Amino acid sequence: MTLTLYTFDWLPEFPRGFVRDLRVRWGLEEIGRSYQVATVPAHPKSAEHRKLQPFTQVPVIQDGEQKLFESGAILVYLCEGTPLLPDERKAEIWQWLFAALNTVELSVMHWVSMILAERVPEFFGPPPSADVRAHAKADMDTKLTALQQALGDKEWLAGDFSVADIAMVDVLRVVAAEEALDAHPHLAAYVERATSRPAFKRAMADHMLHWQAADAEQAKRSAG
Ligand SMILES: N[C@@H](CCC(=O)N[C@@H](CS)C(=O)NCC(=O)O)C(=O)O
Structure with a gap:
């Protein structure tokens, strides 16, 4: 089953590279687990987002029935039983x-x-x-x-x-x-x-690609 990682739909330049979905992506890359990314609106925050994360923050994951927020809890959940948490x-x-x-x-x-x-x-x-x-x-x-x-x-x-x-x-x-x-x-x-580490580099590349795609999407919306 594909795990879903939630991050924001768009953010300005300054937090890019440091949004905490990065550490979850890094963990996922280290353990070799594939995932898909879904987004929640950064502004205004939504009721759906609050259902996923009571403080309307990211990251959140959905893994089958398991929904989880707090990056530390997510990392422990993902790495339990792997060489990253022996x-x-x-x-x-x-x-x-x-x-x-x-x-x-x-x-x-x-x-x-x-x-x-x-x-x-x-x-x-x-x-x-x-x-x-x-x-x-x-x-x-x-x-x-x-x-x-x-x-x-x-x-x-x-x-x-x-x-x-x-x-x-x-x-x-x-x-x-x-x-x-x-x-x-x-x-x-x-x-x-x-x-x-290659896993970090992959995680960072995908994290930055996400913001590039978000920019393109935003440009398309404001053009049309
Ligand atoms: N302790 C939380 C902190 C999460 C957090 O602060 N996320 C930031 C993005 S890196 C966020 O969602 N900020 C928006 C907000 O607080 O409204 C965790 O580690 O997951």
Whole structure:
């Protein structure tokens, strides 16, 4: 049965490459599972979307009878019983997956939303004061320093490449894109290592193709 991954029908340039359907696509590519993409309107949000996802966010998947939202839950569901979530390291991998989404991503998104408030105030504004932003950056850097220390010389967080690495690297990509990972060279190398994987490249290519098709569809609608 084909699994359906829901993402938005169209988004402006700035979040492309970072919308969280990417991490699900990456997981699907890693485990070799085919999928189709369906869309929900980004604006205005629909009642159908709220039935799928109570906060009207993406990603959501539908796999037979199983509907699931929250990217972490989706990744665990997909990777259970695969080499990305082997039974013997399950607890450790869950631990790092929660650390990615509940500790690191929290700090990263707090800081990134402040950067975006300056860049696209119509979505995220008003921009915070410089000292509020500096405080958020310091908090994020504390988390990144600790993460780098925990990673040490290891290639991946918990044994072989796992679902925790997908979550963590997808969170760190945002920091790397803002050139704020330079002070954490081991983490920068970790991101580079993970995003060199063919599965990531396929996922990213398909993610970007989706937005290109969305642009074409929008252009067609406004022309006709
Ligand atoms: N914790 C959720 C966060 C989902 C999330 O924030 N999705 C963004 C796209 S990356 C979204 O739908 N934003 C629109 C909104 O919040 O209204 C997850 O990991 O699935």
